[in-house]
Amino acid sequence: MATRLTASLGLALGLGFVFTPFGCGSGPIGNPRPSHHGSGDGPSVPAATVSELEACAEHGAGRLKGTHYAIIFDVDVMESGEVRAAKIRESEIGDREIETCMEHALQAMSLPGVVTPLRSSAPEGVMLSPHARGAMGNVVVLGPAVSLVPVLIVAAGVTIIVVVTAHAVEETAEAIRRRPRKVEKLCYPLLEECLENPWQPEWNRRKFGNYKQCEACFDHCVKKAVWPEDKCPRPGSRPK
Amino acid sequence: MQAPDEKPEICWSCNENEATEPFAYPGAPLTLVCARCLEWLSMRDELEHVLGQSLELAERGHIDEALERLNAFLEKSRGCDHDRRFARRVAHVRAMILSDAGRYAEAEQACKAWAQLGFTRVSERWEHGFETALALDALGRPREALAALEDALGHRDPYLFSVGEKLVALVELSEKLGQPVDPKWQSLAEAVAEAYGIEMPAHESLAERMLALAEMTREMLPKCARDSENDDRTRKPPQLDE
Numbered sequence: 001m002a003t004r005l006t007a008s009l010g011l012a013l014g015l016g017f018v019f020t021p022f023g024c025g026s027g028p029i030g031n032p033r034p035s036h037h038g039s040g041d042g043p044s045v046p047a048a049t050v051s052e053l054e055a056c057a058e059h060g061a062g063r064l065k066g067t068h069y070a071i072i073f074d075v076d077v078m079e080s081g082e083v084r085a086a087k088i089r090e091s092e093i094g095d096r097e098i099e100t101c102m103e104h105a106l107q108a109m110s111l112p113g114v115v116t117p118l119r120s121s122a123p124e125g126v127m128l129s130p131h132a133r134g135a136m137g138n139v140v141v142l143g144p145a146v147s148l149v150p151v152l153i154v155a156a157g158v159t160i161i162v163v164v165t166a167h168a169v170e171e172t173a174e175a176i177r178r179r180p181r182k183v184e185k186l187c188y189p190l191l192e193e194c195l196e197n198p199w200q201p202e203w204n205r206r207k208f209g210n211y212k213q214c215e216a217c218f219d220h221c222v223k224k225a226v227w228p229e230d231k232c233p234r235p236g237s238r239p240k
Numbered sequence: 241m242q243a244p245d246e247k248p249e250i251c252w253s254c255n256e257n258e259a260t261e262p263f264a265y266p267g268a269p270l271t272l273v274c275a276r277c278l279e280w281l282s283m284r285d286e287l288e289h290v291l292g293q294s295l296e297l298a299e300r301g302h303i304d305e306a307l308e309r310l311n312a313f314l315e316k317s318r319g320c321d322h323d324r325r326f327a328r329r330v331a332h333v334r335a336m337i338l339s340d341a342g343r344y345a346e347a348e349q350a351c352k353a354w355a356q357l358g359f360t361r362v363s364e365r366w367e368h369g370f371e372t373a374l375a376l377d378a379l380g381r382p383r384e385a386l387a388a389l390e391d392a393l394g395h396r397d398p399y400l401f402s403v404g405e406k407l408v409a410l411v412e413l414s415e416k417l418g419q420p421v422d423p424k425w426q427s428l429a430e431a432v433a434e435a436y437g438i439e440m441p442a443h444e445s446l447a448e449r450m451l452a453l454a455e456m457t458r459e460m461l462p463k464c465a466r467d468s469e470n471d472d473r474t475r476k477p478p479q480l481d482e
Contacts, residue, residue: 009269097270104266127451181405182295184365185335186292195465204268227288229268233268236273237281
């Protein structure tokens with residue numbers, strides 16, 4: 001762990017980082033938390049997302065035994081800045097709740113302008129790693145990846161470095177136009193499943209009503225090549 | 241921490257085991273499931289990812305790589321795919337990829353392997369019959385192709401999704417064999433018109449009616465799948481503790 005952490009810290013220090021002390025070391029309640037960008041310029045995680053990452057750490061830091069952790073994420077970003085997916089590449093935390101919480105925070109963020117320049121040239125001060133054009137899920141990876149300025153969180157005496165690499169991906173619509181029938185065929189079984197389980201789970205009713213809008217979710221699936229599980233959660237396992 | 245007299249939370253996914261593991265759909269609140277369901281739910285998410293990835297690879301001509309992804313997933317999910325539902329989804333996509341790549345002999349074998357897994361839904365039978373018919377027809381065996389398709393369509397699918405392509409295949413295979421569409425399929429044509437809420441086209445032959453139905457339903461979902469038809473807000477949803 002020490003070796004990987006050291007490497008991650010080295011990466012963070014090499015690039016500069018967003019420093020966000022929290023808990024005992026943070027400022028008084030109501031004041032803006034001390035948060036600043038380090039020396040390395042370049043795209044960074046939006047402030048609102050950093051706050052969400054902090055909240056994830058705050059809620060779970062008490063369960064951690066160590067004092068220093070690193071977690072590395074890969075996020076797929078559309079040209080529009082919409083994050084299509086966030087996945088943990090490597091984590092030293094080992095606490096699923098914190099990890100899942102952070103994953104969701106990153107998935108909800110928007111990174112406009114971060115990946116567009118990749119088509120032509122890399123922005124200055126941005127670390128690029130080579131990535132051949134290849135498939136990542138239902139999207140197409142377009143080119144090199146961009147490492148965002150790492151986020152350093154200090155919560156309840158625990159330091160967590162969050163490293164995020166953004167991968168530019170093609171808007172799925174173009175890919176879908178090339179294979180509309182096949183995508184539909186992937187979506188039909190999910191529509192069928194939705195129609196047979198039309199009630200929203202209790203935890204989703206406040207936001208989406210009592211019933212799933214299966215047709216709307218199917219349309220989303222065909223257009224985006226992914227079933228919107230937030231709007232139409234799939235049923236669970238039914239052991240025989 | 242759970243109090244000694246507090247009932248353990250039951251996993252919403254299986255309604256069976258104690259819920260101990262955090263799980264959330266993207267963008268949804270965190271919930272608790274049991275360890276067994278967590279593994280299954282994670283694998284199910286990964287399946288959709290792998291299927292999309294494989295189709296994309298196949299689209300760009302990397303057929304073997306696409307198939308390898310499917311194989312790798314099957315190997316990985318073997319331990320938790322108790323009802324073989326993951327395997328059946330993979331089998332469908334494998335047959336589609338091979339058929340689209342023009343590897344029809346392999347597609348036929350893939351369809352045979354798919355059938356070995358059994359079917360739990362009529363829609364699976366329909367897709368299997370359709371993919372098998374495509375492969376057999378391309379291999380110069382239209383009579384077997386028609387038999388495979390007719391065998392599948394003999395099971396009445398309650399949903400009739402994507403029915404147009406099956407109707408067209410039925411007509412084309414019949415024509416290829418120099419025979420009219422079997423009149424027994426008139427009931428299927430009527431079921432399609434009813435399911436989609438459209439008038440039966442006024443053509444003389446069943447083949448023409450089927451082709452017209454295929455065209456009319458191309459961009460449609462059957463009534464049962466339309467949100468506007470299912471907007472029954474008067475029904476009371478089930479409570480979790482029921």
